[in-house]
Amino acid sequence: MKMREVAVIGAGSTKFGELWGQSFRALGLEAGMKAMASANLAGDEIDAIYIGNMSSRLTKQQHIDALVADYTGMAGKHIASTSIEAGGASGGVAFRQGVMAVASGMHDVVIVGGAEKMTDLDDDSVNEVMNATTDADWEAGMGLSLTSLYAMIARRMVHEGLATREEIAACAYNSHFHGQFNKDAQFRKEIKLDTVLRAGPTAEPLTMFDGAPISDGASAVILCPLEDAKKYTDNYVKVAATAQASDTLALFQRKSITEFEATKVAAQQAYAAAGITAKDINVAEVHDDYTVAGCMALQDLGLYKNGGKAFLEGCTKFDAGKIAVNTSGGLKAKGYPIGAAGVSQIVELYQQLTNNAGDRQVKDAKYGLAQSVGGTGSAVTVSILEAM
Amino acid sequence: MKMREVAVIGAGSTKFGELWGQSFRALGLEAGMKAMASANLAGDEIDAIYIGNMSSRLTKQQHIDALVADYTGMAGKHIASTSIEAGGASGGVAFRQGVMAVASGMHDVVIVGGAEKMTDLDDDSVNEVMNATTDADWEAGMGLSLTSLYAMIARRMVHEGLATREEIAACAYNSHFHGQFNKDAQFRKEIKLDTVLRAGPTAEPLTMFDGAPISDGASAVILCPLEDAKKYTDNYVKVAATAQASDTLALFQRKSITEFEATKVAAQQAYAAAGITAKDINVAEVHDDYTVAGCMALQDLGLYKNGGKAFLEGCTKFDAGKIAVNTSGGLKAKGYPIGAAGVSQIVELYQQLTNNAGDRQVKDAKYGLAQSVGGTGSAVTVSILEAM
Numbered sequence: 027m028k029m030r031e032v033a034v035i036g037a038g039s040t041k042f043g044e045l046w047g048q049s050f051r052a053l054g055l056e057a058g059m060k061a062m063a064s065a066n067l068a069g070d071e072i073d074a075i076y077i078g079n080m081s082s083r084l085t086k087q088q089h090i091d092a093l094v095a096d097y098t099g100m101a102g103k104h105i106a107s108t109s110i111e112a113g114g115a116s117g118g119v120a121f122r123q124g125v126m127a128v129a130s131g132m133h134d135v136v137i138v139g140g141a142e143k144m145t146d147l148d149d150d151s152v153n154e155v156m157n158a159t160t161d162a163d164w165e166a167g168m169g170l171s172l173t174s175l176y177a178m179i180a181r182r183m184v185h186e187g188l189a190t191r192e193e194i195a196a197c198a199y200n201s202h203f204h205g206q207f208n209k210d211a212q213f214r215k216e217i218k219l220d221t222v223l224r225a226g227p228t229a230e231p232l233t234m235f236d237g238a239p240i241s242d243g244a245s246a247v248i249l250c251p252l253e254d255a256k257k258y259t260d261n262y263v264k265v266a267a268t269a270q271a272s273d274t275l276a277l278f279q280r281k282s283i284t285e286f287e288a289t290k291v292a293a294q295q296a297y298a299a300a301g302i303t304a305k306d307i308n309v310a311e312v313h314d315d316y317t318v319a320g321c322m323a324l325q326d327l328g329l330y331k332n333g334g335k336a337f338l339e340g341c342t343k344f345d346a347g348k349i350a351v352n353t354s355g356g357l358k359a360k361g362y363p364i365g366a367a368g369v370s371q372i373v374e375l376y377q378q379l380t381n382n383a384g385d386r387q388v389k390d391a392k393y394g395l396a397q398s399v400g401g402t403g404s405a406v407t408v409s410i411l412e413a414m
Numbered sequence: 415m416k417m418r419e420v421a422v423i424g425a426g427s428t429k430f431g432e433l434w435g436q437s438f439r440a441l442g443l444e445a446g447m448k449a450m451a452s453a454n455l456a457g458d459e460i461d462a463i464y465i466g467n468m469s470s471r472l473t474k475q476q477h478i479d480a481l482v483a484d485y486t487g488m489a490g491k492h493i494a495s496t497s498i499e500a501g502g503a504s505g506g507v508a509f510r511q512g513v514m515a516v517a518s519g520m521h522d523v524v525i526v527g528g529a530e531k532m533t534d535l536d537d538d539s540v541n542e543v544m545n546a547t548t549d550a551d552w553e554a555g556m557g558l559s560l561t562s563l564y565a566m567i568a569r570r571m572v573h574e575g576l577a578t579r580e581e582i583a584a585c586a587y588n589s590h591f592h593g594q595f596n597k598d599a600q601f602r603k604e605i606k607l608d609t610v611l612r613a614g615p616t617a618e619p620l621t622m623f624d625g626a627p628i629s630d631g632a633s634a635v636i637l638c639p640l641e642d643a644k645k646y647t648d649n650y651v652k653v654a655a656t657a658q659a660s661d662t663l664a665l666f667q668r669k670s671i672t673e674f675e676a677t678k679v680a681a682q683q684a685y686a687a688a689g690i691t692a693k694d695i696n697v698a699e700v701h702d703d704y705t706v707a708g709c710m711a712l713q714d715l716g717l718y719k720n721g722g723k724a725f726l727e728g729c730t731k732f733d734a735g736k737i738a739v740n741t742s743g744g745l746k747a748k749g750y751p752i753g754a755a756g757v758s759q760i761v762e763l764y765q766q767l768t769n770n771a772g773d774r775q776v777k778d779a780k781y782g783l784a785q786s787v788g789g790t791g792s793a794v795t796v797s798i799l800e801a802m
Contacts, residue, residue, distance in 0.1 A: 028519070029519045029520065081470060081476060082471060082543075087549075087550035088499065088501055088543065089546070089547040089793065091499070092500070092501070092663045092792035092793050093663050095660035095663075096661075096662045096667075096792070101661050101663070104659040104660055104661060104676055104679040104680075106659060106660065107793065109499050109500060110496060111476065111498075111499060112477060112496065112497060113476055113480070119496055126511075126520050127518075129520065130514045130515075130517040130519075130520075131416070131518075132417065132517065155476065158470060158476040163475075270495075270496070271492040272484075272495045273480070273484075273489050274480075274484045275481050276484075279484075288492055400477055401480055404483075405483075
């Protein structure tokens, strides 16, 4: 069965960071307005909303679907609004559902947003919510945290000789290097590798600088049928593929913890659907909530044989002429408002593939890939965008 | 654009009630197994999961998508799993997303589940979560609850002469009447109208018997392309339409509180897509989380001009030869495990339209309608199934 082809015709983000002055509602609205403006839409054209948002425990508000429809003024037209939760992959899954809505013919112009307001709570509460994306009974309930689980993975990587500690740390260096060029990023300073290695330990061998920050922020993109894209703008890209895979919730049930099978499966499906291979990708946004996750991603996606080495050798920089990675600053430097993360990756790819990435523009980028991860790889989406 | 047509080929539910002995995980698994068995599936055929689930605050578990993939054994195949939250409409929206996944061609055999485990928490905590489906800042934050908001609606209905108190109460009578025939229902006793009227007040004029109970439970249905349905079973029904609409999150921002505009809009879209009118519906499952909501639903859907009167006069009974309503026992008597509610409605329609509803079978039912509501009508889905 041939699906209707889908385009991204606009994108926008708020600044990511500790945004004390802006409410969850205000952030969502700002990202939506920016995305609509970039697609030259007045708003009336939109007939469905998808939102990635992780936790009602952060905002004390259920029914985020209705909240967003209401505060964007869309409830006045009674359009469908749908909210998705998939831990850290919430934004990636929301994007895929939005693509499906257009591909199915059920909707025509769809806005996909992601938003999270995390800094209104104390750190312990935020950590409790984030750790609940692991197996709440058998991992978090036993005292494990996301950080300690990723620390186990890092330790195992080093133990098996799959990466050195320096290579793992280089993922953070790469993200901070790119963050300096992104005016919406939470951290905009280049750092030294030593800064990562010598920062305070969180769970050994990981330090403060191996993990993405807790952030507020929102991102949004606009989708429509590919055949209609030109009606709205000349700046559009094609959604060449979007795939999603799952794995066990708990890490201890996997055969291997030095690779995410869900990433591999989703990537294979996405490459096949797009009719390309990993070699064709020019720019990738991968889920570096922890440095070691970023390294694994490059390997599992087939982009680099040794992810950490690629970061350490600078192959992943926007101007290296190879596969550029996390040119937005990644989750590590751009910031990590959980529900927004997967959508913000699409925003960056849209800008790269329409040649609007400014100081960090990857030259002649044709294919962009986004990988979004929930928990310790228990849900992964891989989407591929193609420049037109 | 012509969409791929979709069929429901199987359905199953756990018992609804205070299920102290079963975990959230066990409930989801049981419903899924029953649905697969009814569709003659071994499990291998399924290539995507959708789940309606309201709140991680009830289970302390985020990432329900991954949990369900894992505990149903589907994570072994790494298939896509997606979790939806839309307050009380979570199950209805999950069903619609499942339909979209098949209609788009992105997936072929999809299981849509809904589950909620509510009785592990104390009543105050459950109420706090449920009240968070209203506007948390401007309603719940000011002391309003779902119950008090629906009480305002009921008071207004009576004030405007749109319903008598007895007509409103009759919605509960109708649900309890049908509940006695459903072995999975939480309450299986016929009640008198006086029982509703004379029960302890919750928010006047509503009493304990005007509101659906707090419940544990799970339901699941299986979808596939209509053209493939016969491969699996002779017991299948067509998804003739599925529509979704939104409204303001807060009740005070509506022009009228004695009708839900989102129900009207979704119903109009659904009737148009199915090529029928309200008169063609034979059996309907409507969202009677509060009696007054059930009465409004019949009106807003165009099924009866005066919903309460239809209940009071017995037009809605399964054997009255008119439009039968809530033959499952509705949320009021069947039970209201929030995320499961919208899916359990599809289970009932599937059984009615395949002539497997036993003691409560509606004769010659061709079209069934399900209406699922979040908050005070801020999200509504309307789905129409057609017997084959």
